[in-house]
Every structure is written in C-alpha cells, then in structure tokens.
Amino acid sequence: MTQKKNPFDLSGKVALVTGSTxxxxxxxxxxxxxxxxxVIISSRKQDQCDAVATAFREQGLKADGKACHIGRMDDIAAMYAYIRERYGRLDILVNNAVLSPWRTIEDTDVGLFDKTVEVSLRGYWFMSAEAAKLMKTHGGGSIVNIASVAALHPDRMLSLYSTLKTALIGMSRSFAYEYGHEGIRANTILPGVFPTKLADAFDEKARRKILDKTVLGRFGKVEEIGYAxxxxxxxxxxxxTGANLVVDGGMTIGLM
Known part of the structure; x- marks a missing residue:
C-alpha cells in the first residue's frame, strides 16, 4: 500500500523569511x-543572519543567511538576484520584518511616518511583487504577510503600526486575486501577543490586562506562528488564499 504524503511536508521548497534572526x-x-x-534567514545585518543560519545547520536543518533591509529597494533587488542565482526558484515568502514605532498620533512626524511606510508597507509590497515574478515561473507559491490583531483592534501608541497592519489585509487579498491564476496564494496571519520586542513595550499592568482578556490565559509561543x-x-x-488567520489565543474574543 502506498504511503500517503504528509500534507505539511515542505521538502524541496525554498522559503524566505524576513526579520528572521x-x-x-x-x-x-x-x-x-x-x-x-x-530557508533563507534575512534581516538587516549579515552577521546576525549568518549566526542564525549556522545554528540551524548545526541542528541538521537547511539554511543560509542573506541580509536585506526591506525598506531599501536596492536591497530587495539584491535579495532576488541572490535567490535566482543560488536557487533559481522561490516557493514561500513570509513577510515578517517590521518597524513598530511606539508613538501617539500627534508625535508621529512625517519623517517617522515615511520611514515606517517604507519598511512596513512598501517593503512588503515589493518583496511580494518580486516573489510573484519568480514563483510564476515554476507553477506558483505562497506569500504570507504577518500582520497583527492590532489591525482589528488598534491601541494607543500603536496607531501607525495598526494602520499599516490593516493595509496588509487588503494587500494580501489583492495579490491573491491578481495572481491566483498563476498558482500563487497570498494570506495574512494576525498574531496576538508573543514574546517579541514589541511586547516588551507593555508594562506589567498592561500585560496583565492582556492576559485577562486572552481566553487561553497565556501569551503565544513563536513557533505557533510557524505552524500556522x-x-x-x-x-x-x-x-x-486571500484569508486572514487570527492566532491570538482568543484575545480578540475577549476584547469584544
């Protein structure tokens, strides 16, 4: 009897994950x-990319590192030139790198606004557009944009972050619609609170409040986004395709 293939198996796939150090x-x-x-480990600094990729390889995983500041168009072009030369294909793009200013609306000046848009929206758009060009040459692929539940429930000090995360929902749906006939799927994941630098900005009182509203009673584990x-x-x-997957331990239920 032929053994059924594991539907979660990614063997033979090439995956780029931004902000993955x-x-x-x-x-x-x-x-x-x-x-x-x-996997291609990517962030702004090459030494950090190399360190994570080396650690992965020491654990028997397939990884290399390539620095890319997604707010810089030259870096995006260099990344895809590298992928074409080294692998000739890309099957998975996970847009995760982000700039998340902790500011009120009135304290968000034009310079900070433009810098944040360059990374958190323009970068996602052109990383995805270049990925789609490559994916359609070999039958398709998958783009996942990491947004946030802040797209659904904005919070004080995170208005610009929330605004751009909301934009990613529309962006994923647009890419899904335009590239579906090429076998390219695009989806959005909306994480709740996970142990990241952004979460470190919350004081103990705020963290307690979040946990009280989270029906599973805990923060997420980073690998749980990986599973999604x-x-x-x-x-x-x-x-x-064109879907929004909320991974928040029920936090948005508690906020209703």
Missing part, C-alpha cells in the same frame, strides 16, 4: 526548516 521570524523559519524547507505559516504554505492549505 529573532522572535516570530526566527521561530517561523525554524518550523519551516523542520518541515524540510530550505506551515499550514498556509503547504499542501494542507492549498485551497486557502
């Missing part, structure tokens, strides 16, 4: 690699 990005890249993907990404990028999620 720490936090959700690193956890996601690790899960994808554990499922058999060749794996579903969306594998054969298990082959019929899912």
């Amino acid at each position: 720490m936090g959700i990005g690193e956890g996601t890249a690790r899960v994808l690699a554990e499922q058999g993907a060749q 990404v794996t579903y969306l990028c594998s054969d298990a999620g082959a019929y899912v």
